[in-house]
Amino acid sequence: MKISDFELFKSLLYERSGLVITPDKSYLLDSRLTPIAKKWGYPTLESMTLQLRALPDEKLIKDIVEAMTTNETSFFRDTKPFQIFQDTILPVMLEKRKARKTIRIWCAACSSGQEPYSLAMILKEKEAQLKGWRFEIVATDISDDILDQAKRASYSQFEVQRGLPIQYLMKYFMQLGEAWQLKDEIRNMVRFSNFNLLDSMSRLGSFDIVFCRNVLIYFDEKTKATILEKIAGQLENDGFLLLGGAETVLGITNKFVPNPEKRGLYIKAGTPAVTGSTTTGFSPAGTTPAKTTSSFSSGLFKRT
Numbered sequence: 001m002k003i004s005d006f007e008l009f010k011s012l013l014y015e016r017s018g019l020v021i022t023p024d025k026s027y028l029l030d031s032r033l034t035p036i037a038k039k040w041g042y043p044t045l046e047s048m049t050l051q052l053r054a055l056p057d058e059k060l061i062k063d064i065v066e067a068m069t070t071n072e073t074s075f076f077r078d079t080k081p082f083q084i085f086q087d088t089i090l091p092v093m094l095e096k097r098k099a100r101k102t103i104r105i106w107c108a109a110c111s112s113g114q115e116p117y118s119l120a121m122i123l124k125e126k127e128a129q130l131k132g133w134r135f136e137i138v139a140t141d142i143s144d145d146i147l148d149q150a151k152r153a154s155y156s157q158f159e160v161q162r163g164l165p166i167q168y169l170m171k172y173f174m175q176l177g178e179a180w181q182l183k184d185e186i187r188n189m190v191r192f193s194n195f196n197l198l199d200s201m202s203r204l205g206s207f208d209i210v211f212c213r214n215v216l217i218y219f220d221e222k223t224k225a226t227i228l229e230k231i232a233g234q235l236e237n238d239g240f241l242l243l244g245g246a247e248t249v250l251g252i253t254n255k256f257v258p259n260p261e262k263r264g265l266y267i268k269a270g271t272p273a274v275t276g277s278t279t280t281g282f283s284p285a286g287t288t289p290a291k292t293t294s295s296f297s298s299g300l301f302k303r304t
Helices: 003-017 023-039 045-054 058-067 080-096 114-125 144-152 157-161 166-172 221-234
Strands: 102-107 134-141 154-156 173-176 179-182 190-194 207-212 235-243 256-258 265-268
Touching: 003 023, 003 045, 003 058, 023 045, 023 058, 045 058, 058 144, 080 114, 080 207, 080 235, 080 265, 102 114, 114 134, 114 166, 114 190, 134 144, 144 190, 154 157, 157 179, 166 173, 207 221, 221 235
Parallel strands: 102 134, 102 207, 134 190, 207 235
Antiparallel strands: 154 179, 173 179, 235 265, 256 265
């Protein structure tokens, strides 16, 4: 790829999505954008680039941005954040929101839906304990194509084998040929919407819990700071933010501070930290809560 063409796509992607593409990743432009060129009827990527310079097409630009979006995800990815959600965040939030009995959760950059559906299954398992409560799970992504996949909630054998407990597979999925279809009782718990993290977040409303995991790593420091500060504006003062294992707020923003006992968990600056392990009443189905060990240690999250 010509240097001038690389610079064009680099600038375009940064402006439209905040994604940072370095020269050593130019091969990704070739591999991911060549199919887009063919889709639009251009014989080569170079010919598409020439047209893009001469007369930019917004639909083409949208396809380019979506093609460069990384969609790596899995059910209960990394396990620990879901343990924290179940054993620490939920008990705290149930106490804090007992007057209004409503909790709003945002899964940013949700990809094909495994993260929000994982949270929905945890909540479904606690249905009897959560009677009278309203949970709203909002899941957003910049890609319409990937959101369509998420809404269909049909997963391959490989996808359900990556982190999904066998109990949940048998309980909440139906096998249709070679695919596994998530049942409506879980699908209906999640609302999907297209959203660009660079845009104003005001239309999303306020949230009690935000999952923004494994997406900030693709942005530069300035964009990370901007996104985190906007999230702070939508998160309730006593709410929780969860980031990916390779992500941090340190040196980027002073709006959040890490919870020292829970890696990946962040609270707004000035909010008392959550300490200890709270598991009473929030052990997986069929297990007894432990006082000092995670309720996930029951083996519920053993890989299939």
